[in-house]
Amino acid sequence: MNHHAMKIDYTSSPDETGEVDPVFGGVLHEAHTCPNCGRTELRKAE
Amino acid sequence: MDTKPLFIPVILGTTRKGRASENVAKYVFGEVKKRENVETELLDLRDMKFPTDDAGESIKDPQFSETVSRADGLVLVVPEYNHGYPGLLKHVLDTNLKEYIHKAVGVCGVSAGGFGGVRMIQNLLPVLRELGLVTIFWDGNFSGAQKLFNDAGRLLDDSYIKRIDQFLKELIWMSTVLRYGRQKVSL
Numbered sequence: 001m002n003h004h005a006m007k008i009d010y011t012s013s014p015d016e017t018g019e020v021d022p023v024f025g026g027v028l029h030e031a032h033t034c035p036n037c038g039r040t041e042l043r044k045a046e
Numbered sequence: 047m048d049t050k051p052l053f054i055p056v057i058l059g060t061t062r063k064g065r066a067s068e069n070v071a072k073y074v075f076g077e078v079k080k081r082e083n084v085e086t087e088l089l090d091l092r093d094m095k096f097p098t099d100d101a102g103e104s105i106k107d108p109q110f111s112e113t114v115s116r117a118d119g120l121v122l123v124v125p126e127y128n129h130g131y132p133g134l135l136k137h138v139l140d141t142n143l144k145e146y147i148h149k150a151v152g153v154c155g156v157s158a159g160g161f162g163g164v165r166m167i168q169n170l171l172p173v174l175r176e177l178g179l180v181t182i183f184w185d186g187n188f189s190g191a192q193k194l195f196n197d198a199g200r201l202l203d204d205s206y207i208k209r210i211d212q213f214l215k216e217l218i219w220m221s222t223v224l225r226y227g228r229q230k231v232s233l
Contacts (some may be wrong), residue, residue, distance in 0.1 A: 004228050
């Protein structure tokens with residue numbers, strides 16, 4: 001998978017409160033696209 | 047480089063009865079279909095049923111999401127309503143997110159008056175940007191839309207041919223570059 005973008009999710013649930021990045025104010029997600037099929041998935045940034 | 051055809055669907059962004067945008071969408075769809083190595087579909091908001099007692103990704107429609115997920119670019123055909131875009135379009139767009147990231151989008155504005163939806167486009171751009179889409183710097187501006195097509199839906203003003211040709215050239219270029227970037231260029 002190719003990691004090509006970071007995206008902030010501002011609509012995080014209470015369960016994700018601890019995962020809110022203090023700099024960006026939301027939960028950071030990584031966008032990964034498969035170089036073969038082209039599908040993109042979002043994963044929470046580590 | 048990935049040589050499979052680009053997939054660039056055209057989305058008709060209003061359900062209003064008597065919508066002039068329908069002729070515009072069909073015209074633009076026809077022009078996209080002519081492009082070599084580009085596949086397309088015409089997606090009509092009228093054919094989509096989204097609940098109004100919830101919003102966002104929790105009301106994602108699997109078929110619409112799958113289509114956008116496959117897309118390399120989008121054409122949005124959108125009328126200007128009170129200087130803005132239709133609320134229903136926003137409601138539908140908001141049901142996806144990852145499906146849009148680093149994909150190209152071009153907007154064709156439609157108006158009854160003389161400005162071709164420019165105010166709507168200026169209001170829509172920040173929304174598209176936040177969704178992760180990459181907007182091109184060419185627009186389609188279809189003004190006086192009620193009189194632009196004959197009863198059979200044929201375009202009566204040939205000046206749009208060259209404008210939409212340029213619009214699609216830019217959109218196809220951006221779609222191609224971004225597909226390569228999504229697949230091969232790491233952050």
